Amino acid sequence: MADTQYILPNDIGVSSLDCREAFRLLSPTERLYAHHLSRAAWYGGLAVLLQTSPEAPYIYALLSRLFRAQDPDQLLQHALAEGLTEEEYQAFLVYAAGVFSNMGNYKSFGDTKFVPNLPKEKLERVILGSVAAQQRPEEVRGLWQTCGELMFSLEPRLRHLGLGKEGITTYFSGDCTMEDAKLAQDFLDSQNLSAYNTRLFKKVDEEGKACYEVRLASVLGTEPSPDSEVTSKLKSYEFRGSRFQVTRGDYSPLLQKVVEHLEKAKAYAANSHQEQMLAQYVESFTQGSIEAHKRGSRFWIQDKGPIVRGYIGFIESYRDPFGSRGEFEGFVAMVNKAMSAKFERLVASAEQLLKELPWPPAFEKDKFLTPDFTSLDVLTFAGSGIPAGINIPNYDDLRQTEGFKNVSLGNVLAVAYTTQREKLTFLEEDDKDLYLRWKGPSFDVQVGLHELLGHGSGKLFVQDEKGALNFDRETVINPETGEQIQSWYRSGETWDSKFSNIASSYEECRAESVGLYLCLNPQVLEIFGFEGADAEDVIYVNWLNMVRAGLLALEFYTPEACSWRQAHMQARFVILRVLLEAGEGLVTVTPCTGSDGRPDARVRLDRSKIRSVGRPALERFLRRLQVLKSTGDVAGGRALYEGYAAVTDEPPECFLTLRDTVLLRKESRKLIVQPNTRLEGSEVQLLEYEASAAGLIRSFCDRFPEDGPELEEVLTQLAAADARFWKGPSAAPSGQA
Numbered sequence: 116m117a118d119t120q121y122i123l124p125n126d127i128g129v130s131s132l133d134c135r136e137a138f139r140l141l142s143p144t145e146r147l148y149a150h151h152l153s154r155a156a157w158y159g160g161l162a163v164l165l166q167t168s169p170e171a172p173y174i175y176a177l178l179s180r181l182f183r184a185q186d187p188d189q190l191l192q193h194a195l196a197e198g199l200t201e202e203e204y205q206a207f208l209v210y211a212a213g214v215f216s217n218m219g220n221y222k223s224f225g226d227t228k229f230v231p232n233l234p235k236e237k238l239e240r241v242i243l244g245s246v247a248a249q250q251r252p253e254e255v256r257g258l259w260q261t262c263g264e265l266m267f268s269l270e271p272r273l274r275h276l277g278l279g280k281e282g283i284t285t286y287f288s289g290d291c292t293m294e295d296a297k298l299a300q301d302f303l304d305s306q307n308l309s310a311y312n313t314r315l316f317k318k319v320d321e322e323g324k325a326c327y328e329v330r331l332a333s334v335l336g337t338e339p340s341p342d343s344e345v346t347s348k349l350k351s352y353e354f355r356g357s358r359f360q361v362t363r364g365d366y367s368p369l370l371q372k373v374v375e376h377l378e379k380a381k382a383y384a385a386n387s388h389q390e391q392m393l394a395q396y397v398e399s400f401t402q403g404s405i406e407a408h409k410r411g412s413r414f415w416i417q418d419k420g421p422i423v424r425g426y427i428g429f430i431e432s433y434r435d436p437f438g439s440r441g442e443f444e445g446f447v448a449m450v451n452k453a454m455s456a457k458f459e460r461l462v463a464s465a466e467q468l469l470k471e472l473p474w475p476p477a478f479e480k481d482k483f484l485t486p487d488f489t490s491l492d493v494l495t496f497a498g499s500g501i502p503a504g505i506n507i508p509n510y511d512d513l514r515q516t517e518g519f520k521n522v523s524l525g526n527v528l529a530v531a532y533t534t535q536r537e538k539l540t541f542l543e544e545d546d547k548d549l550y551l552r553w554k555g556p557s558f559d560v561q562v563g564l565h566e567l568l569g570h571g572s573g574k575l576f577v578q579d580e581k582g583a584l585n586f587d588r589e590t591v592i593n594p595e596t597g598e599q600i601q602s603w604y605r606s607g608e609t610w611d612s613k614f615s616n617i618a619s620s621y622e623e624c625r626a627e628s629v630g631l632y633l634c635l636n637p638q639v640l641e642i643f644g645f646e647g648a649d650a651e652d653v654i655y656v657n658w659l660n661m662v663r664a665g666l667l668a669l670e671f672y673t674p675e676a677c678s679w680r681q682a683h684m685q686a687r688f689v690i691l692r693v694l695l696e697a698g699e700g701l702v703t704v705t706p707c708t709g710s711d712g713r714p715d716a717r718v719r720l721d722r723s724k725i726r727s728v729g730r731p732a733l734e735r736f737l738r739r740l741q742v743l744k745s746t747g748d749v750a751g752g753r754a755l756y757e758g759y760a761a762v763t764d765e766p767p768e769c770f771l772t773l774r775d776t777v778l779l780r781k782e783s784r785k786l787i788v789q790p791n792t793r794l795e796g797s798e799v800q801l802l803e804y805e806a807s808a809a810g811l812i813r814s815f816c817d818r819f820p821e822d823g824p825e826l827e828e829v830l831t832q833l834a835a836a837d838a839r840f841w842k843g844p845s846a847a848p849s850g851q852a
Contacts, residue, residue, distance in 0.1 A: 120778060121269055122232040123213045125205045128785035130530035131806040137449035137492040137526075138801050144383050145423050146799040149447050150792040151380035152425040153495040156445025157818055158372040159400075159427060160218060160497030161826065162332070163443055165366060165833055166314075166434070167219030167276070167499070168228075168283055169841040172834040173262035174220055176827035177242070178211045180255060182816050183823055184247035187809040197240040199233065205808070206232040207241070212808035215815045216500075216786045220266065223500030224784050225671045226276035226434060226680040228269065235267050258831070271675070278436035281676050286440045288316040288840035293616075296437040299327060300615065302354045304607045306361075309405040310439035312429040314365060316840055325357040332429060332443075333403030334371045336364030345402045363403040366443075368829045370400045373427070388418035396427060412508040416518050419487050424448050424522065426507055431619075433682045434499070438616040441509075444498035451525045454490030454559070458523065460642045461563050462488045468633055469572055473734040474741045477591045480574045484518030488567055492526040494790065501527050501787055504562040506570035506626075511609050515575060515585075521566040523559070531785055532558060540780045541666055541718050546659065553656035560643050561630040561657050568633060569626025573741050575610065576603035595742050604747045613747050620679065621756050624686035625740045631661060631690070632733050635726060655722045658729065662702050662718050665691025669774040670781050672762050679760060689759040695768065697732035699724060704768050706776065714776045791817050 141149065164171040185193070187208055194204040210231040217223045220230075231238055239259065242248060248255040265273070275282040279292040287296065299315050308329070316328040331345065340346065345363065352359045377393050377400075384390045395411030398404060408428050415426060425448070429441030466483050470476075493501065505522040508514065532554070539547050576586050584603065591600050604613065611618045633639055634657050640650040668684035668691075679685035694702045701724045709715030721728075743752040764771040788811045791802040802817060804810040819826055 118269070121228055121230055121274065122206075123209045123229050123786075124783055125202060125209055125232075127209055127783045127808075129212070129788060129806045129808060129811065130785055131788040131804060131810070132493055132526050132530065132790065134449065134492040134494050134526055134790065135801065135803065137451065138494060141422065141449065143798065145385070146792075147794075147797075148380055148383035148385070148389075149423045149425075149449070149494055150794060150799045151376045151383070152423070152427070152445075152447045153792050155373045155376035155380065156425070156427055156447060156495050156497035158369055158376065158826075159443050159445050161830060162366040162369050163218035163499050164830060166285055166440075166442055167221055168265075168273075169285060169834065169838060170262040170265040171214075171219035171221075171285075172830040173258055174214055174266055175218075176831050177255070177258040177262060178214060178812075179815070179823060179827055180247045180251070180258070181242060181245055182211070182812050184250060185245060186816075187812055190241070190245065193245060194241045197237065197244055199237050199241065203233040203237060207238060208808040208812065212786055212811040215811060218499045221276050222784070223434075223498075224681055225684070226282075227671075228274050230267050230269060235263065239263065275673060275676075275680055276434060276436065277676070277678070281436070281678065283841075284434075284436055285837075285841070286314050286435050286437075289842055290840075291315060291317050293437070295325075295327070296439075297615070298355065298357065299329065299359075300437065300439060300612055302327075302352070302359050303329070304612055305354065306348060306352070307607050308348060308361070310435075310437075310612070311405050311432070311441040312365075312403060312408075313440060316837070320358075327357060327359045329359060329361045330365045331361070331363035331403030332365040332370060332400070333363040334367050334374055334401045335403070336367055337362070340402075343398075343402045343404065344406055345404045365403075366833065368833070369826075374400050377427075385421055385423070386418065388414045389421065392418065399428065409508070409510050409513060412510065412513055413517055415508070416487075416513070416520060422450055424450070424489070424491055426505075430507065430509060432509075432611055433619050436616060438614070438618045439611050442498060445495070446493060446497070446505075447495040448491035448493045448522070448524065451490040451492050454523065454525055455488075457559075457643055458488040458490060458521070458563055458567070461567060461639070462486065464638060464642065465567060465571070468568055468636065468639070471633065471636065472568070472572060472629065472741075473632070473738045474573075474745075475592075475594055477586060478574055478741055478745045479572065480515060481585075483571075484516075486519050486521055486567065486571060488521035488523075488563075490523045490525040493524050494792070496524075496527075496789065501531065503528050503532065503558070504566045506566040509611075511575060511611075514571075515577070519571060521563075521571065523562050523566065527787070528555070528558060528562070531787060534782070538782050540782070541663055541716050542659075543717055543719060549652060550656055550659060553652050554660060556643070556645070557634075557653045557657040557660060560634050560639065560645075560653060561627075561660075563643075564630035564633045564639065565626045569629035570622070572629060573625070574745055576600060576745050576747065578603055578605055580606040593742060593746065595739060600746055602746045602748050608747070610744070613749050614744075614752060617753060617756055620682035620685040620689075620760075621740070621744070621752065623683050624689050624756070625737070625744065627661065627683075627686055627690060628693075628733055628737045628740065631658060632730065632737060634658075635730060651722075654725065655720070658722075658725055659718075659720045661687060662691055662694065662720050665689075666704060666716065666718055666773065667777060667781070669762065669770060669777045672774060674762070674771060674774070677762075685760055688762075689756065692759045693732055693736045694729055697728050699728045701725070701728045701732075704773070706769070706773065709780075713779060715780065716773055716776050786811055788814055790814070793817075793820075 312332040392414035399407035427445035664687040668688040671681040
């Protein structure tokens with residue numbers, strides 16, 4: 116069997132999202148709006164398969180075909196007859212659920228490959244003897260031949276997502292290196308093109324000259340179309356001795372279905388902001404225009420207080436090894452009024468709380484643009500995973516001048532982050548009950564502060580295309596050097612493009628640090644209903660949770676490549692290092708032997724020193740993070756951040772050795788079962804599923820009832836068209852293209 120690091124265990128936690136009451140309260144029109152937004156999100160979410168690994172679309176198509184023909188319970192009888200044990204069949208169900216949940220065969224949280232935890236030859240017998248194979252023998256056999264080896268392969272380069280020799284990615288062709296990624300980013304910056312909706316494909320011509328295709332995601336491809344802001348960019352360029360060709364049409368058939376449902380949703384929009392937002396999203400996905408998506412995002416920001424919220428596009432850049440390309444994501448959710456009221460009070464206090472952050476006023480936005488901050492119950496979240504909270508849009512220029520929205524996903528928080536006492540690792544026994552009691556409430560506080568005042572704070576010093584600066588160079592002083600500002604963002608440069616592969620983690624670390632820092636404020640805790648001893652317990656558990664998370668983060672570090680695979684977890688390890696460096700016994704991490712005789716460890720936080728030792732250390736660190744970000748000081752930012760993110764075996768902590776202990780005792784991230792909506796006549800019905808691997812599989816089988824086979828063919832054809840760029844699948848399965 117495979118290393119446990121690369122499998123999903125049979126007892127993995129599975130939870131169902133509960134949004135029944137929130138959905139029940141929607142009007143018929145709101146339900147129709149939510150339904151069509153959800154359909155758009157689910158269709159677009161399939162693009163993530165093409166953004167992950169060369170084999171992911173084939174694996175999805177094979178599993179989809181298998182379970183459309185036979186329900187998991189029906190397939191069980193066939194599997195047992197083929198010689199599988201019930202445990203082996205459960206392992207297959209868990210694998211399939213994992214592929215559907217992560218939209219690919221790599222974990223969305225950690226970017227590690229996972230493989231089926233049963234013998235390959237047994238799974239082959241199940242697949243080739245299935246009803247699906249009896250119905251379409253050549254196609255099912257072709258799919259298996261194309262992806263079967265890669266499904267199980269754990270050769271070193273395929274164990275993690277990464278660029279070049281460090282891993283596999285389909286954001287770039289297989290021969291691209293980090294140097295190619297940097298060159299491409301410089302080219303994009305020179306043409307004022309965003310990387311968010313692109314992929315990069317490299318070829319070498321007859322003369323040995325590098326030729327790069329920058330492909331935009333769009334419905335339109337090479338066919339003639341009316342002039343737009345994108346059309347003029349679709350041409351060949353010479354740049355630093357290489358040729359760049361800008362094309363479009365990536366994921367075209369999938370985005371066509373996205374556009375169709377966004378158009379249908381417009382008929383049920385609650386106001387003109389939503390109508391204009393959807394119109395711009397349609398333009399963005401049709402043309403391949405990020406500028407149109409920005410315009411849609413402006414209307415989204417201006418749409419204050421709607422009952423149904425949705426956002427869709429190429430959003431988060433965590434999984435791009437270079438940190439600039441966005442993964443497709445779409446969510447639809449409904450307001451949770453009780454928790455939203457607390458967040459509204461936090462927003463009302465935001466301007467005052469911002470003044471407490473440890474950097475000079477010149478490093479804060481000129482004006483705090485009061486955002487919409489709500490707690491939502493998720494109906495649909497399409498993509499590779501579901502976060503606890505969101506702060507969007509991610510476009511720096513909009514965030515600086517027009518604002519943003521904060522979202523806390525209440526029904527996700529309720530199920531995704533709960534832990535059983537017996538599975539609670541690395542804490543002292545006398546901390547466990549307190550931790551379990553207050554983890555949920557403290558996490559609500561942390562998410563609120565992280566999203567609103569973490570991601571929502573701080574100014575970037577920018578020079579526009581006319582040379583004008585958005586700060587006074589004569590009077591603004593760098594508090595770290597005592598000198599005038601020496602660096603800033605030039606026209607066309609963004610936070611992501613400058614800080615590239617550390618940008619996401621650095622920003623998550625800044626936001627997490629803001630949450631820890633401001634949770635010490637009694638006013639914040641009172642907003643959430645905590646005073647006296649309860650407030651002190653919330654603070655303690657919030658800080659303890661961060662310290663423990665910093666240790667758990669070691670699961671996501673790859674010693675062979677000296678690299679981190681998950682931005683949030685790298686950020687939490689950095690914070691652990693900062694608090695350990697504070698000294699005076701504030702935090703200790705001690706190896707020990709567990710009651711089972713295996714290696715273990717304990718994290719301890721001295722609650723009496725959180726304010727006297729922890730707060731000043733965090734204050735100094737936060738100020739440095741913000742100053743380096745504001746000034747676009749990449750060299751200084753990398754030196755600071757990568758210094759704290761380094762994992763060594765230096766005493767007293769010996770983190771490399773502790774990593775083995777963390778892997779030994781890790782608990783797999785839960786799988787989340789989401790509902791479906793179905794249009795029956797003019798009414799929208801909510802379909803719910805049991806919290807199990809089989810329930811998750813059934814939810815996906817029901818997701819595309821009209822066009823499941825068509826989507827399988829679309830995905831395999833799109834994958835086959837680009838297969839030459841990787842050493843993986845080299846041709847479409849028989850009958851698929």
